[in-house]
Amino acid sequence: MLKPVRTLVTASLLLAGSAVSAAETVKLALIDPLTGPMAAAGQPAFEHLKLEAERINANGGLNGAKLEIVGLDNKVNPQESLVQLQKAINDGVQLVTQGNGSSVASALITSVEKHNRRNPGKEVLYLNYAAVDPAFTNERCSYWHFRFDANADMKMNALTNYIANNEDIHKVYLINQDYSFGHAVSKSAQEMLKQKRPDIEIVGNDFHPLAKVKDFTPYVSKIQASGADAVISGNWGQDITLLVKAAAEFGLKAPFYTYYGASSGVVTQLGDKGVDRIYQINEYYGDFEDPEMAKRQVEMYEKTNWDFYYLRLSTMLDMLKAAADKAGSTDPKDLAKALEGLSIETPTGEVTMRAEDHQIQLPMFISVMKDGMKYGAEGTDYNFHKVAEIARDDVTLPTTCRMRRPN
């Protein structure tokens, strides 16, 4: 009586087993805000990864294995991220990626490091695509963490190199959010400008509460009164949108050099007010000349309604594929080894994953918001247009990392 049942079970088990071995999949878990108010930061990354995974899989996958993207919602909460990390590990995921919030990145780095030490043979790799705290590739560097975005200091290095060569700028105003990141931006801006262009005067150094200011007019009038001819700001989210909006309404002429001027939503909300006013330092800009890139850009917007903003996610997957093919394996230990010092060619030039600190080395671009662009961002006619390229050697910074490698 039970026999047919048993054969059925065995057969289905065998079937399931063979299905797994026929198309081996490697899962990459994105741990980022996918619901709630911050979803606009995580969803475009999720869609971008899924789209690019299709391309990777069409080109042979990771050493033959199929790449699958899993989205896990962390609500930008460090504790919840660790719960999600455990969920991923439980489901056999050994590659995780995250970008939004240095608090979450900090939790993931320490947790992955401990997990790998406590569970040899089940190592997990953490691929960081946007958490920019310089500490993660300096005093807190970890063998299992790889950063595919320039860190905050490298961005400032690139930005100040550009400003140093711009003879029109004599007076700089700093305005940042009043928390650790904003203070770090302000500090490195002051140090680097002093070193590269001692004649530049810092005419103001303001900190405003994080995500609380609705009307920036008092700050803007202070900037106006100071006679600044450039403003540097690490602001993100509503703090950059409202700041630039207030500046436009006030009639402030000085341009804003920003880290996150092109993040999703800013273009739509600023519209005409951002044109020629908002500059961004990034590894990418909107009106990319590369036709292949332009095609992917349009394809992504048509398919997902999100812009192709994270070129570094494509770079990350390309490097992952190169490492897997080089190592002939998708085991995280082999991948980590192969990623160290790996160089690949990207549409913006050659990029290298520096072995000493696992910080990517890449060229960066200053771009400015323009109207009437061929490929508009967020379905508008506005997008970011290249102003200058900062060569890789002018972006790079030394590291204090003393990497502890597993033997």
Place this chain on the structure above:
Amino acid sequence: MSDDMTATMIRSNQRFALRGLVPWLVFAAVLLILPFIFTDGFSFTLMNAIGINIVFALSYNMLLGQGGMLSFGHAVFFGLGSYAAMHAMIAIDDASYAGEGFWAHVPVVAMPLIGMIGGGLVALVLGWPFCRRAGTAFAMITLGLGEMIAAAGQMFPSVFGGEAGIYGNRMVGPQWFGLELAQAADVYWFIAFWTFAGVLAMWAFTRTPLGRLSNAVRDNADRLQFIGYQPRNIRFLVFIASGSFGGLAGGMAAVNYEIITPESLGLIPSGLALLMAAVGGLGVFYGPIVGAVLVTLMNSLLSDYSDASILYVGLIFLSIVMFAPRGLGGGIEHVRTAYREGILARRLPGWIGGAAAVLLIALGLIIVIEMMFAGHGGGDTVNVFGIQFQAGGATGWLAGVVALVVGVLVMRATRKNREVNA
């Protein structure tokens, strides 16, 4: 009162005390059995989070449910207790590296006590001026306090570690009971012990004269003053006790997550405490436990199934506040009272009808919400409990509306059952 009566009372009290033991034995048994049912790493991670939230929600209910003080800043005690425990853990790490000093002899499993002291001290220092009034004034002040401490957390990186927070290692110092605390499964026993101890202590608190007085100050502060107690003093003492247990939960979190960031001081975790307590029921002691289990599971699992997960959490909160203000715990208590009075069989049909109606309405709402989300977010099919609907297709909308209408009809049809028997 005659001696005879007193004797009967004592005897019935003893019987009562013995019967009172039963829930605790069940609670301990559940804590002991759980790890043998759920054996994978993720279940342990979830159970640990639930344990922490149980203590957190109960400590919040000491204020709101028992003391009648609506607080929007309870995470301050949780967070600062957690920071205290984390700094202690780092001290243990440093001291055991050097091999000497006081901290080298403190085990990590005692960290919740450090958190408790931390949370209690903070409440002691800050609480006095707040406790003069309950109600709106108290709510506003705690809201301000929460925001102030959360902002300060971002501004003093030497103590709070800036955005990245501070982190430690729990596998340091002397080991107790052979608990290595490497895996989530090890940590479970640590969490289970402190959850049990915390719940027991908080229940014991409700039985003390102070616990009784806190109910009195909630119900009628003026009358309490007439019989010679200062409401402010009572509130202050309850505030300290509640802060201490909040800190206890924070200390558990420090060991479990090994990281604490300034965000955990802010309004969102404070709101979570309110949510858990209210969903579970403010008027019943074990209500917040039910709420903590449900809300933690929803927070960590719901977003796997739906993009609208946060909306559902909000809807559940809203409907409980509007239609079942006594929460889930209140519902359980209803059934229990009916059972004890022997009228359960008479009341059951009405309740089952009501439950069926609620389930149908919920199903209808879920289908409609998922259809709306699919319309704006891209997917082709909508999957509701295994049933596939075409996104934007008429069947899905129809099914949703039918479920809603049938739910309302069942609700109306069975209303009589519930009223007649009431």
